[in-house]
Amino acid sequence: MDGAGEAFDRLAEATVEAVRRGEPDTLVYACHAVKSAPLQRIVYELYRDEVAYRDHQRQPHVERFVNERQAMVLATNVIELDVNAAKVVPLPMVTY
Numbered sequence: 001m002d003g004a005g006e007a008f009d010r011l012a013e014a015t016v017e018a019v020r021r022g023e024p025d026t027l028v029y030a031c032h033a034v035k036s037a038p039l040q041r042i043v044y045e046l047y048r049d050e051v052a053y054r055d056h057q058r059q060p061h062v063e064r065f066v067n068e069r070q071a072m073v074l075a076t077n078v079i080e081l082d083v084n085a086a087k088v089v090p091l092p093m094v095t096y
Helices: 005-022 051-055 060-069
Strands: 026-034 037-047
Touching: 005 026, 005 037, 037 051, 051 060
Parallel strands: none
Antiparallel strands: 026 037
């Protein structure tokens, strides 16, 4: 929503960091800004398997993200994809 971008970005950044630190079976969890639509964000999620997805949903930091973002987001569009075949190569952990 208008005026909530910075607060949403801080919440998303904290959530991404918590996922990175504590969810080894969450393979990708990233939040992207949309250059042509400055108020839009896209969250990408990729899990090792269905168990990892369910475990992710039960994490306190994810529950916080879901609850707190409601006041910041006008609408959501969820697209669930099935992967028929893929090879995922883990990237080395980057320390800042």
